[in-house]
Amino acid sequence: MASNKTYDQISVGDSAQITRTCSTNDLLIFAHASGNRNPLNLPDTDWTGDGQVDKPVAPSMWVGALISAVLGNILPGPGTRYLTQSLEFHRGVAVGDELIVRVEVTGKGANRVLEIDTTVTLEDGTAVASGKAEVTAPETTIEFEASDLPALLIERHRHFNRLITLAKKLAPMPTAVVAPDDESSLAGALLAADEGLIEPILIGSSARIKTAANSIGRSLEAFALIDLEDESEAAAKAISMVHDGSVRAVMKGHMHTDDLLRHIVKRDGGLRTKRRISHVFVMDIPGRGTPVLITDAAINIAPDLETKVDITQNAIDAARSLGLSEPKVGILSAIETVNPAIPSSLDAAVLSKMAERGQIKGGIVDGPLAMDNAIDVQAARTKGINSLVAGHAEVLVVPNLEAGNMLAKELTFIAHAEAAGLVIGAKVPVMLTSRADDGRARLASCAIALLYDHWKRTGLPVEVFDPSGE
Structure with a gap:
């Protein structure tokens, strides 16, 4: 008192x-x-x-x-x-x-x-x-009684601002943009070109793409346009351009994800590597000291342990490309203890041990962790969890696609996070944005793809992330 x-x-x-x-x-x-x-x-x-x-x-x-x-x-x-x-x-x-x-x-x-x-x-x-x-x-x-005031949420997305600024330091990346034939997908690709992040090659129905350009008041004279009416043919053309070295990335436009992935994962002529491909959401959550990566919420529906190894490694690589030198990876389950009745808790424990033995490299991996003690220090302390990851997780590996999709959307629509998406594990980065994504999300996805491409080619991020920096 x-x-x-x-x-x-x-x-x-x-x-x-x-x-x-x-x-x-x-x-x-x-x-x-x-x-x-x-x-x-x-x-x-x-x-x-x-x-x-x-x-x-x-x-x-x-x-x-x-x-x-x-x-x-x-x-x-x-x-x-x-x-x-x-x-x-x-x-x-x-x-x-x-x-x-x-x-x-x-x-x-x-x-x-x-x-x-x-x-x-x-x-x-x-x-x-x-x-x-x-x-x-x-x-x-x-x-x-001197009591604290109610907390205020500052809806500020400084992490994406930083990543876009970093990506602008690099030369623009030749990118095949597949079926950008609606206003949002075309505007996103052209915005990324205006910002110097990509050199877009537009592949799809010339008539529909030009109609979309007219709707947003843009000229396409400065951009290469390959006229292919069929979306499947457009996707196949994008993949072939990766193989002949014409582009270093692929960006999904106004088409179904499955139609593009079908060509990416083909055994003959696709973009598969020895590692399983997976999707990473990069979330800019107001109030969080670092970006938060969520995987896999878009491709692997019910991954087994072997697939989760690749999912985890892909996410670590993506985090390192963004400047997180040794990302902290939380393997999520419903609980933070191993329970044979909950398969995700067993997988989490095995993944943690595999990282400890060097079978997963580049990050600090711990699990199983429940969502609360993965991201909240006080929750971890309350449950007596002594871990470098608990309360500080920068990468969240979810049990299955449903959990990841719900988590990403809850953060977007309840916590006011911004989300960008990238497919990792293919020969080149693939920007797998949602058809509902706005230009800002597509711009951030392009920045992340460019930073990841730079890291893959050089082994170094453009800049190491400083969590204390404003």
């Missing part, structure tokens, strides 16, 4: 202070609360106009508002009423700066008015802001 200080309890010279580290979320919340959307004060913007993302500067009034936290919470505390506040700002504040906010009573007047010096400094004493305030101090004691 805490208490305020009444006017009679306060003396000249009394002081109080707090420390506060400026975060990206502070800037976003202040922009929403104030309506001030100055790009200078927002993350992931190019406010200088030089084509590069610039570091934001905290709004000066956000800095000034911190003073009210000291006055309203500590000195005088609850019941305080602001009368006046003067402020002079001496320098900007960046994300990560730790601020010391201090108030000191310099005078007492009639009607319970207090005169207060207010200062905000950096840790080293550098002045950020200074001024004077007048407040009416409370007349009676107010005892209160």
Whole structure:
């Protein structure tokens, strides 16, 4: 229980202070609360106009508002009423700066008015802001319980922004786009071309593709277009272009996944390798420190243990290509203990041991883990799980397609995640986006495919991921 200080309890010279580290979320919340959307004060913007993302500067009034936290919470505390506040700002504040906010009573007047010096400094004493305030101090004691406010969800997708920025550092990848004959699939391919991620070769019905282009107001003069009315023929043509070296990736347009996969998995002339192909969802979930990869939610319906080995290895490779140097892989089941009656828990235990023995490489694998203790540290601690993965999983290997599909869609529609998709294990990356995906999802899928292609060819990511970076 805490208490305020009444006017009679306060003396000249009394002081109080707090420390506060400026975060990206502070800037976003202040922009929403104030309506001030100055790009200078927002993350992931190019406010200088030089084509590069610039570091934001905290709004000066956000800095000034911190003073009210000291006055309203500590000195005088609850019941305080602001009368006046003067402020002079001496320098900007960046994300990560730790601020010391201090108030000191310099005078007492009639009607319970207090005169207060207010200062905000950096840790080293550098002045950020200074001024004077007048407040009416409370007349009676107010005892209160200092409880946390309800959490806020900041719907911010910084991981995809980062991946797209990284992919732009690479040369665009020649890509066969199969049947991009509706507005969404064509717009996504052209957007990726505009951003310098792919060099699309459009394969499909010329009439339908041109109609879609007219609908979105785009010219196709700058792009190669191969006219094939039949979608199956278009898919076969894309596969043949991989074999002759014309393209390094395949992108699904407005067609059924099975129609494209049929050509990819053919034993003769397909894109099969020694490893089983699988699908990886890369999820950008607001509030998570890293991207989260979910596999397999689109191709392997009820994978056996041998297939899960390839699924797990494919996902580790995808995660490493995104800059996660040693991805933490949680093998999911309904429980976190091995139960012979639950086959997925047995598979999880075997996969963990196989990784320990070097049969699965490049990641830290643990299981079985239930969803809660795979991603939540407190849940893992409550159940006494001591693991490098528990609570920190960056890759989630699901028991079957149904579980993966439901998990990915729950995160998308309930947790406001953005999702991109990629098929791993074929000769080239395959962008297997949904027909309902918007241009942003297709753009992210292209970025992930380009980063994966670079990793496959060089063995190195474009940049190692720094989870502490903003």
